[in-house]
Amino acid sequence: MANEPHSLRVEGVVLSHREMGEADRLLVIYTREHGKLRAIAKGVRKLHSRKAGHLQPFSRAKIMLARGRDLWIVTQAEVIDASLLLQENLESMAYALYVIELLDRFTYEEGANPALYQLLVKTLHRLAEAAQPEMVLRFYDLRLLDLMGFRPQLFNCVGCGNVIKAEDQYFSAVQGGVLCPRCGHDTASAQPVSMHALKYLRHFQRSRYEAAMRAPYHPGILKEMDQVLQYYFLFLLERHLNTPGFIHRVQHEHPEPDQGLGDSTEK
Ligand SMILES: [Zn+2]
Numbered sequence: 001m002a003n004e005p006h007s008l009r010v011e012g013v014v015l016s017h018r019e020m021g022e023a024d025r026l027l028v029i030y031t032r033e034h035g036k037l038r039a040i041a042k043g044v045r046k047l048h049s050r051k052a053g054h055l056q057p058f059s060r061a062k063i064m065l066a067r068g069r070d071l072w073i074v075t076q077a078e079v080i081d082a083s084l085l086l087q088e089n090l091e092s093m094a095y096a097l098y099v100i101e102l103l104d105r106f107t108y109e110e111g112a113n114p115a116l117y118q119l120l121v122k123t124l125h126r127l128a129e130a131a132q133p134e135m136v137l138r139f140y141d142l143r144l145l146d147l148m149g150f151r152p153q154l155f156n157c158v159g160c161g162n163v164i165k166a167e168d169q170y171f172s173a174v175q176g177g178v179l180c181p182r183c184g185h186d187t188a189s190a191q192p193v194s195m196h197a198l199k200y201l202r203h204f205q206r207s208r209y210e211a212a213m214r215a216p217y218h219p220g221i222l223k224e225m226d227q228v229l230q231y232y233f234l235f236l237l238e239r240h241l242n243t244p245g246f247i248h249r250v251q252h253e254h255p256e257p258d259q260g261l262g263d264s265t266e267k
Pocket of ligand 1: 157158159160161162179180181182183184
C-alpha cells in the first residue's frame with residue numbers, strides 16, 4: 001500500500017451505484033486512467049450535497065478520489081457530459097444499461113484500458129443519436145470482444161481452417177468462431193448461423209463505425225446476430241446478461257410512461 005498514491009484525479013463514467021448506510025453511496029466507475037474502480041460518495045443523499053450527488057449512472061465526470069481505509073472516497077466531482085444522462089425513454093435507458101452491463105461483466109479492477117473507455121463513451125453518445133440503436137449495440141458487441149481479446153474468427157473455419165464460403169454456417173462459442181457446414185454438423189455445441197447474419201457480423205467486425213452503419217437496417221438479421229453474440233457471451237461470461245431480457249420486455253410491452261423508472265415526461 002505504501003507505494004500507492006493517496007489521491008487520484010480521474011475521468012470516468014459511473015456504471016452503477018448502490019446505497020450504503022444512512023447517506024452514502026457505493027459507486028462503480030469506469031475510468032480512463034485506471035479502469036474500473038469502486039469509490040464511496042459520502043453524504044450524497046443529504047440535501048444539496050455538492051460533492052457527488054449528481055454522480056448518477058451514465059454520468060461522465062471528472063472526479064477527485066482520496067484513499068480511504070478500504071476504498072476510494074470521492075472528494076470532488078464535476079459532471080462534464082450531461083448528455084449521457086438524457087435517457088429520454090425506457091427503451092433508450094434499456095440500451096444504455098446493456099452497454100454498461102456488458103462492460104461491467106467483462107472487466108475487473110485490473111487497470112486502464114483507454115480504448116475500452118473510449119468505446120464506452122462513444123457508444124453512449126451513438127445511442128443517443130443513432131436511428132437504429134440495435135445496429136449500434138451489435139457494433140459495440142464486436143468491438144468490445146476485440147478489446148477483451150475474444151475477437152471471433154469469422155473468415156476461416158475454426159475446425160478445418162478452410163476459407164468460409166458464402167453459405168449457411170455454424171458458430172462455435174467454445175472454439176471462438178465460425179465452423180463450416182462439414183465441421184459444424186459434427187459439433188453438438190455449435191449454433192447455426194445464416195449466410196446473411198454472418199455477412200453482417202463480418203461487415204461490422206472489419207468496418208469503421210460510419211461504414212458499418214451504412215448497412216441496410218434489417219431487423220431479422222440483427223436479431224440473429226444478437227442471438228449468436230449472446231450465445232458467445234454466455235459461454236465467455238458463464239452466465240446470462242440481465243439487460244437483454246429488459247430490452248425485450250421494453251420493446252414488446254410498450255409500458256405506459258408512468259410505469260417507467262422514475263420521472264417521465266409526456267412528449
Ligand atoms: Zn471446417
